[in-house]
Amino acid sequence: MRLERLFVFPILFCLGCKPPTPAEQMNSMLSWLATARMTGDGWLRHTTPDTYSRQTLELSSERIGQIASDLLKSPPSEVDTATLDTLFTRSRIRVKAMARLIAAKNAPDFGRQLDSLDADEKLVKQLADSIEHRQ
């Protein structure tokens, strides 16, 4: 093999690169939902400090919004777009609310939001699985 081919292959490889697939975006979404849930669990169990927990929940809410926006620009054909939009919006608002509840030190309401987030995460997981299986 001639030496220059060593460099040509990677360049061609790069040219073939593509944006993340819907399945990958769904995995990112799940990762941030799980981050929010683990942070929430940690705050309730007093294993993570208030400021960190609040900041991480705010960041999670922001990332959930970004991923949802990207995903819904070219939504996967396997699932209903309105269902996805509703689910993502609800999760984002819920995580944002959890961040506010930390500031208010309202653990009972926080616990309820966390349970609901758990349910949302399971729904997103089901949708992610169905997208992955059909691709």
Place this chain on the structure above:
Amino acid sequence: MKKILQVTLGIVTSVGGFLEIGSVTTAAQAGAAFGYELLWAILLGTLCLIFLVEMSGRLSAVSKHTIVAAMRERFGFPFFFIVLVGMTLVAFLVLIAELGGIGFSLQLLTGIGFPWWAIPVSLLVWLLMWKGTFGLIENGASLLGLVTISFVVAAIKLHPDWSGVAAGLAPTMPQSDKAHYGFIAVSILGASISPYLMYFYSSGAIEDKWDESYVGVNRFIAGFGMTFGGFLSMAVLIVAALALQPRGIQVDTFDQSALSMTTALPRWGFYLFAISMLFACFGAALEISLAIAYFFAQGFGWNWSEDLEPSKDARFAFVYTIIILIAAVPLVFGIDPLKVTIMSMALTAATLPLAIIPFLFLMNDPVYMGKHRNGWIGNSVVAIIIVISFVLAVISIPLQIIGG
């Protein structure tokens, strides 16, 4: 007795100074995304590092030359200049990442955003460089870094499946996400085989006035110190594999990696993670700043020693002063330290051949090494590392684009 103490201190400081932002981040990403599957990359990186660090120390102890001084003398200025440009660029990015890591750790502990810490942290690093001695930087920072052993405690407390851990030490190819897997493997190797570490170690041998009688001491320190250090990186990966992967958490930000220790150590895990990162990054920032200043001073033939007053080696002190202050600037503007870390690890891999190839010549040169030249085992290992470094250099950037 003195040598035994030096060996012990050397091993302890190697362990305490092993982890830095690159090794923690890449190991945590690997564990969170692929479980134990990428342990082999840490093993391979550690084995390469053991040999390269041993050779760095042996070269300095026997020839009384640092790697940079010998390289400049043996290969001439043009080659030295190419390596200088490549290494300075990569080491500078790593320095930004380490300063960012300190800022991030302080953000975890105080809630004050990391950009606010960029200037105070840089000033503190600079002040320690200006006022401190080599012993203080080498031993002090590394001894504080021993807190990173908490990763091993966390890993053991999570009761890993040891047969799975053993299986992870053999390379495998995942069913999916191959580009991401390849990218993390390359980043782990880039984080493990850090050229700055070799330049720092080699210069340290001269600072500590090693001679031929230290060849054995050097072998023990490189062998045991780096092996135990490798265990720390593996512990970070195992903790992430057991705490983050089952929940589906990928490590895209430092905030996510901070959660990894809270499963094993609910009460102290969060704080131990933050403090471990703080000391590990602080030690690494000092070492990298010194390594860059050593590189310039040794290559251009200036006075240099961390033990000298700055007025006695003004150009050496000027280099670290400038480099630390410039590194703070992107952080003030909020550049993401994690992105810089990942980019710098891939670039380290891309520039590895420049750092490794001179070893093959220097370690076989009787003028420098006398009877302590490399044997066939040493040369075979360097040849293998050169092949690995070329493969990494070719694939690292494409993998960064596709899988990073």
